[in-house]
Amino acid sequence: MRALQRIASELAYLRGSLRILRRTSPIARNPTYTIGDLMRDAAKRHGDRVALISDRETLTFRDYDGRANRYARWARAQGIGKGDVVALLMPNRPDYLCIWLGVARIGGVTALINTNLTGQGLAHCVAIVQARIVIVAEELLPAWRGAAPFVPGAPELWLHGGGGDGRRVDEAIASFSDADLSPEEKAKLTVEDRCVFIYTSGTTGLPKAANINHYRIMAMTLGFSALMDTGPGDRMYDCLPMYHSNGGVLATCGTLCQGGSVVIRERFSARDFWADIVRHDCTLFFYIGELCRYLVNTPPGPDDRRHRIRLVCGNGLRPDIWNEFSSRFGIRHIREFYAATEGNVALFNLDSRPGAVGRIPKWAERRFVVKVVKFDVEKEEPVRGPDGFCVECQAGEVGEIVGQILNDPRKPTNRFEGYADRAATQRKILRDAFEKGDAWFRSGDLMRRDADGYFYFVDRIGDTFRWKGENVATSEVAETISVFPGVAHCTVYGVRLDGYEGRAGMAAIVMDDATPLDPDALRAHLKRQLPDYARPLFLRIRSSLDMTGTFKQRKVELVKEGCDPSLLADPIYVDHPAQGRYVPLDRDLYRALQAGTVRL
Structure with a gap:
C-alpha cells in the first residue's frame, strides 16, 4: 500500500508542478505584461x-474591466502617477478589486488596509x-x-458611499470613460514595478507593509489558478478579508483569470456559510x-453535503480537525x-495528505x-556549528x-521583495547561512520534514x-486540548514565574455554551496525550479569544497578563503538584508559587 501511495503522490506532484510551471513561466519572458493586461x-x-457576485451588485467581466478603467482615469486625474500610493480602507465588495486594479493600470500602488484597525495602528499603516x-x-x-490626526502629511480623503461629508469616489468615477486606456494613459510598467502593499497580520506588533510587485501578483494569480485548476465553470466563495492576499488576490484573481466567477461575502459567517x-x-x-x-x-x-464543492484551498487547517472536516462535509x-x-518559501500539498502543509x-x-535549520528557542536564532x-x-x-x-531570472520564486520599512x-534575512555571502529568507516558522x-x-x-x-510547541498542545469534548477554542502560551527558568505553559480556553469544563477529565486527557513538560500548568477560562481579521489568535496581551489571579477576572486553574489535579488559583496559592513554598 505504501508503494502505491508513493506512486500516486509522485504523479499528483508531477501533474500539479507542471501545471503551475506552465502557467507561471511566461511571466519572466514577458516582463511588460502586468496584472492589468492579464485581467483586460x-x-x-x-x-x-x-x-463578481455580491449582495450589493453583480458585475460581468466587461463591467469589472470597465469600472477598473474608470478608477484608473480618476486616479490619474488626481495626480496619481507611477509609484504613488493610494490607501484603501474598505470591506469586501466588488469595487475593492476594481479600485486596486485601476490604480495599478496607471502605475499607482494601493495599500490594502486592515479594516479592523483604529487609532495609531491604522495611522501607522497609512x-x-x-x-x-x-x-x-x-x-x-x-x-x-x-486615526487621521496621527498621520503626517494629511493625505487627501475620498469617501466610498454616502453618509459622510466629503467627496465620493464612487460618484466621481461616473464622469470618466470605461473604455480601454490609451497608450498615453497607461504607465510604462514591468513586472518589477510595485503593484500593492499587503500588510502582515500584526499579531506580535505593528503590521509591516510587504512590497508586492507585478511579478508577485502575477505569480500568485496564475500559480493558484493552476493549483486549484480553475476554469470558466468554477464559482469561488470568498468570505476572507480582501486586504489579505488569500481573500484579495489568490481566491479572486486566481479564479477570474481563467473565466470563473467569484461570490464575495463581506465577512465570514459559520451559520450562513453552507x-x-x-x-x-459554488464549486x-x-x-x-x-x-x-x-x-x-x-x-x-x-446543506453540509448538498453543495457542489469540488476542492478547497487555504492554509491553517490543523491536523486535529482535518479528517473530521473532510468526512463531515464530503470534501476530498x-x-x-x-x-x-512577502516570502519566498512556498509549499503545496497536492495530494491532500492530512496535516501536511506541502511537499517538495x-x-x-x-x-x-x-x-x-536547527533553531535555539531561547535565543530565537538559528544554531550555528563549529x-x-x-x-x-x-x-x-x-x-x-x-x-x-536569489535574483536569478531563471528562479524568480527565490526573490524576496521585502517591506516598506528597510530595517x-x-x-x-539570514546571511552567511551555508556559505559566505549567501542570503536566506527567515520564515519565522518552525517545521519538521519527514523522510x-x-x-x-x-x-x-x-x-x-x-x-x-x-x-514546548504551543500549536501541538492547543490541538490536543481542542479535541477535548466541549472545547470551542483555545490558545496556548508561556508565562514567566519568579524563581523558575523558562516559561510555564498556560492555556486560555473557551468552552461551548452547553458544556462546562471538567478540569479532572481534561487533565486525564492531557496526561494520556502529552509528556509532563508539555502539559499546561495553568488554565484560564474565557468567554472569547481575540482574533485577527484572518482568524489568527492574538497572544501578546495574554502573555503580558500572565497568571496573577488578582489581575484577571477570568477563572484560573493550576495543576497542583501535591494534589495531582487542577485546582482554582487564588491569591494565596499564587503567592506560594511565587515564593517557592509550593513548587511546580
Missing part, C-alpha cells in the same frame, strides 16, 4: 459572463507607505477620523486559520499550502531551494524553515517556549 484579456475573452490619497468606505469613516455555498452553486472556497474549525463546531445541517480535495505574502519531491529540490554555518535538520527534527534568496526587511519530503507546521517562533529544559 480575461475580460475580452469572457465579456458577458458573470465575474503613514509607513506615505499614501497621497485615502479611500474610506462610509461605515469605516469613524475609524479613519480617529447555505450561501448552495444558493450560489470552490478558500479558507484560512480557524475557519474550518468554526465550521466543524457548528451543528449538523441540511484539500489544497493546503504554506507561504508568506526530490526531483524538485534544485528548483525550490528550501531548508529546515564552522560558523547553520546546521540543517535531519528528517523528523524541528527547526526554522528558510528559503534561499524590517533586513531582520528577515518522504512532507512538511508539517509546528509553531511560530516566539510562541514556542522552553520549560524544564524542553521545547
